Each structure stands twice: as structure tokens, then as C-alpha cells.
Amino acid sequence: MSSPTDGPAEPDEHRRYACHLRALATVGADDEPTLVNEILQDPDQAMAQSAVARHIEDRARLLLTDERFPGWVHTMTGVIGERDFLTRRLTEWTLLAAIAQDKPWAPGQVTAASDWFQRKAVEILTSPDALALLAGQGRTRRVRAAAGQRLRQQGHQHLTT
Incomplete structure (x- = not known):
């Protein structure tokens, strides 16, 4: 029997979420x-997809410039199926990887990408071309300012359009 000072029990889905994250971190x-x-x-499903999205972010960061990235994306695409949010997130990580690996990408892909993508790109990318594009055409003032700051930190000048 719990005492009144124990407080409310943690909801079951919170325990499962934490358990999922622990398992994913070591798999x-x-x-x-x-x-x-x-x-x-x-x-x-909301909790499950949230745990998997966090795992995708953690694993994608680790593999971003690794030759195993495309194979991993292919495998994960097959596993996540038709889940729109997870598919979109994996697609955006694929674009981040292309830019990070200096593979072909189109400016329209970056400017049309989600706010999440643009913030993440400014956070992790070092590509002067991608950062200059975001400094000039990022969707939000926050993205444009952060991209301009990253360029200045790297010693690059940029033109805002």
C-alpha cells in the first residue's frame, strides 16, 4: 500500500516510454x-512513435557522415512503414546527411524543409553553402540569425537576400 506522501504513480505509458528509450540506446x-x-x-502510437523518432535522431547523428547511413535509412524505412511523421523525419535526416557528406542537394529542398529541419541544419551542419542559404532564406528569423551567426563563427561572410 502506498502512503499519501508517495504522490501519484507514474503513468504506465511513461514507464514504457522510458523502457523503450533504454532498450533503443543499447540495441x-x-x-x-x-x-x-x-x-x-x-x-x-503517439508514445511509440515519439520513442522511435528520438532513436532515429540519436542514430542518425551518429551515422550522419558514415558510409553505413544509406543502408540504415533503407532498413528503417522498411520498418517504419507508412507512418508519415517518422518517414518525414527520416527523409529530412537523409537530406542533412547528403549536405554533411558533400553530396548533391538542391536549395529548394532546404528552403521547403520543415522548421525542425532548418533549425537542426543550423545546429549541426558546417556547409557554408547550406548555412548561407538558410541565413538568407530560412523560414524563421531565428533560423536566419542562427545561420548567419554560424557563418561568422566559421569566418564566412554571407549575403542576405
Whole structure:
């Protein structure tokens, strides 16, 4: 029996979310698709997709400039299926990886991308071309200012349009 000073119990979905994050943080590459699939079977889809989105961010950051990135994206695409939010996030990480790896990308992809993408790009990319584009045409004042600041920190000048 709990005492009145214990406070309310943590909701079950909060415990499952924390458990999912712990499992995802330590999963090996071979077991990752199975674990992600299992988590996505959770009845609380918002919580499950949130845990997987966080994992995608953590893993994508680690693999961003790694030659294994495309294979990982292909595998994850098959696992997440038709879940729009997760598909969009994986697509945006793929664009971030292309820019980080100095592979072809189009300015329109960057300017049309989500606010999340533009903020993340300013945070992690070092490409003067991408940062200059965001400094001049980023969707929000915050993105434009941060991109301009990153360029100045890197010793680059930019023209705002």
C-alpha cells in the first residue's frame, strides 16, 4: 500500500516510454529493426512513435557522415512503414546527411524543409553553402540569425537576400 506522501504513480505509458528509450540506446545494429518494429506495435502510437523518432535522431547523428547511413535509412524505412511523421523525419535526416557528406542537394529542398529541419541544419551542419542559404532564406528569423551567426563563427561572410 502506498502512503499519501508517495504522490501519484507514474503513468504506465511513461514507464514504457522510458523502457523503450533504454532498450533503443543499447540495441545493436542487427537487433535494431526488430526492436523498432516491436516498439511500433505499442497500443499508444503517439508514445511509440515519439520513442522511435528520438532513436532515429540519436542514430542518425551518429551515422550522419558514415558510409553505413544509406543502408540504415533503407532498413528503417522498411520498418517504419507508412507512418508519415517518422518517414518525414527520416527523409529530412537523409537530406542533412547528403549536405554533411558533400553530396548533391538542391536549395529548394532546404528552403521547403520543415522548421525542425532548418533549425537542426543550423545546429549541426558546417556547409557554408547550406548555412548561407538558410541565413538568407530560412523560414524563421531565428533560423536566419542562427545561420548567419554560424557563418561568422566559421569566418564566412554571407549575403542576405
